[in-house]
Amino acid sequence: MKLSLTPDEVSFRDELRNFYRTEIPADIRDRVKYGKELSREDIVTAHKILNDHGLAVPNWPVEWGGKDWTPIQRHIWQDEMQLASVPEPLTFNAQMVGPVIAHFGSQEIKERFLPPTAALDIWWCQGFSEPDAGSDLASLRTTAVRDGDSYIVNGQKIWTTLGQYADWIFCLVRTDSNAKKQAGISFLLFDVKSPGVTIRPIKLIDGGYEVNEVFFENVRVPADQLVGEENQGWTYAKFLLGNERTGITGVGRTKVKLGVAKEYARQTKSGAGTLLEDPLFAARFAELENELLALELTQLRVVSNSSDGKPNPASSVLKLRGSELQQAATELLLDIAGPDALPVDAADIASPGWAQRSGPSYLNYRKTTIYGGSSEVQRTIIASTILGL
Numbered sequence: 001m002k003l004s005l006t007p008d009e010v011s012f013r014d015e016l017r018n019f020y021r022t023e024i025p026a027d028i029r030d031r032v033k034y035g036k037e038l039s040r041e042d043i044v045t046a047h048k049i050l051n052d053h054g055l056a057v058p059n060w061p062v063e064w065g066g067k068d069w070t071p072i073q074r075h076i077w078q079d080e081m082q083l084a085s086v087p088e089p090l091t092f093n094a095q096m097v098g099p100v101i102a103h104f105g106s107q108e109i110k111e112r113f114l115p116p117t118a119a120l121d122i123w124w125c126q127g128f129s130e131p132d133a134g135s136d137l138a139s140l141r142t143t144a145v146r147d148g149d150s151y152i153v154n155g156q157k158i159w160t161t162l163g164q165y166a167d168w169i170f171c172l173v174r175t176d177s178n179a180k181k182q183a184g185i186s187f188l189l190f191d192v193k194s195p196g197v198t199i200r201p202i203k204l205i206d207g208g209y210e211v212n213e214v215f216f217e218n219v220r221v222p223a224d225q226l227v228g229e230e231n232q233g234w235t236y237a238k239f240l241l242g243n244e245r246t247g248i249t250g251v252g253r254t255k256v257k258l259g260v261a262k263e264y265a266r267q268t269k270s271g272a273g274t275l276l277e278d279p280l281f282a283a284r285f286a287e288l289e290n291e292l293l294a295l296e297l298t299q300l301r302v303v304s305n306s307s308d309g310k311p312n313p314a315s316s317v318l319k320l321r322g323s324e325l326q327q328a329a330t331e332l333l334l335d336i337a338g339p340d341a342l343p344v345d346a347a348d349i350a351s352p353g354w355a356q357r358s359g360p361s362y363l364n365y366r367k368t369t370i371y372g373g374s375s376e377v378q379r380t381i382i383a384s385t386i387l388g389l
Helices: 007-023 028-032 040-052 071-083 091-104 107-120 233-248 252-267 278-303 315-339 353-369 375-386
Strands: 124-127 143-147 150-157 170-176 185-191 196-203 211-224
Touching: 007 071, 028 375, 071 252, 071 278, 091 107, 091 124, 091 170, 107 170, 143 170, 143 233, 150 170, 150 185, 170 233, 185 233, 185 375, 196 278, 233 315, 252 278, 252 315, 252 353, 278 315, 315 375
Parallel strands: 124 170
Antiparallel strands: 143 150, 150 211, 170 185, 196 211
8 A cells, every 4th residue: 555645646636725725615615614504505506616627526437527537536536625624515416326327327317317416406315214224224115116107105214314405316115025125125216396205304413404304105206217227226225335435434524623623722721721732632632633544544545455446345444433533523622612512503602603513513423423324334344244254
């Protein structure tokens, strides 16, 4: 594994670094850096700027807007984006449904959906988890029954992130009720405004409405919106989840959070100095930075050994440790805020805004060790697939 960039890679990195910091509006990047909520318009604006410059979907096939980049170049593209606090291309479009359609969809499906998916002219949401099928996703019970040229969909999905903004949903459905678990699942695409679709917000522990539950009651979906083959959806879902887990690692994002934490610790009084000067707190920072460096080196090793574009089982290692370190960073910010974290959205008081956001942010990040496959699931995959236990 190489640990240094070639001169060409350095030039590539510097070009991206300059682009991210000059072309993406500074106010949007500041909101990302300091953990402020992004609007739908913020996300769309950043995504479209990236797409207009060919930087939204580099991991797609070249014919559909991708780049003929090396794995290292793709890594630099994402890492520098995170370090610049640029909102990443909408995950549901760029990392989830887009690659699935590009790899498994018919030519007609590709031509119909890939261009607007890359441009965010369609905002997708994910219909995977159900009330009784989360980590054990293959137990899903939403059904799709063939009726002539359509499927009739009935059931429920839950934890549908940003479904309130979505135009379409990519949905795992059971098309063979007699098959065992994975064998009878298919991958359908349909408009969330179709008759029979109901989206209801779920209030989270942080007070926000980021996720939703989605109900399907006799929703008629054209059969030509099936991706790939009927009853092969589990294969496509595994492909999608491998991409998602690698993207969750977030080394660059966690570096930014630790940098912000240092900024606030430097401003926080502790004894005769600042919190950053406290030996115990400084040691805690150093430990987190070392663990993040170890994760970054692991990620580079995975990237440098990837040549065929297929999801690597090591993505489970990256997802597991990456999500834990993201949580550790938000916990650090919460501890720096101390009692100032207790008020939330309170005006005209001494508690600064960043401190008031630290509590909800800490609570929100409890999800990272659950979505994309819980930590328990990742350990099982690591044990069986990588360690051969």
